[in-house]
Amino acid sequence: MASHVHPKHEGDDLTRVARTTLEKSGEQWTAMRGQVFEALATFEKPASAYDIAEAMSARAGRRVAANSVYRILDLFVNANLARRVESANAYVANAHPDCLHDCIFLICDSCGQAVHIDNDSISDTVRNAAQDAGFSPVRPVIEVRGKCADCD
Structure with a gap:
């Protein structure tokens, strides 16, 4: 079986690699994008945009709209920072965003x-x-x- 081996990033290192990967793709790492990524990375199971918005709202003390989170998640999937679990309509942070492959x-x-x-x-x-x-x-x-x- 041919497996793909790569380092798994976690915590601040994962955020740093994700930011670098996004910026290399020509996109900006804004405060909101950083907050969405950090919230997504805290989930141990696939999270919906509503789960992420709720977690962000609790942290910020103000409502964060799920539609804003959806747009950022779509950007993250296209930039390889997140993976979409299609059957669950949920997302996981990609632990190796600097490595492009199918999973x-x-x-x-x-x-x-x-x-x-x-x-x-x-x-x-x-x-x-x-x-x-x-x-x-x-x-x-x-x-x-x-x-x-x-x-x-």
Whole structure:
């Protein structure tokens, strides 16, 4: 199995790498974007824009609109700072935003935990199958639902 190995960033290091990655893409790291990223990175499970807005509102003592968070999350997904768990309409911070690749989510139906794995042979197979069918793949979405080891 071909796996993709990379360093996992956490805490302030993750925020620093995310900021650098966003700025290299030509975007600005604003205070609001920084707050959204930091809130997203605190969640241990995939978080919706509403979850993030609620966490930010509690910290700021004022209401943060979920639609503003959605726009920033879309930017983060496009810049590789976050990954969208499609089946849950939720997001996770990308622990290695400086490394562009496809990922596969393993989502526990019991506890909601989502773990991502990197397997280049699987994602390459999906991309090649799409190309063989005359389709130009942009972002393969591979999600496996089931039970994690803790819930099994």
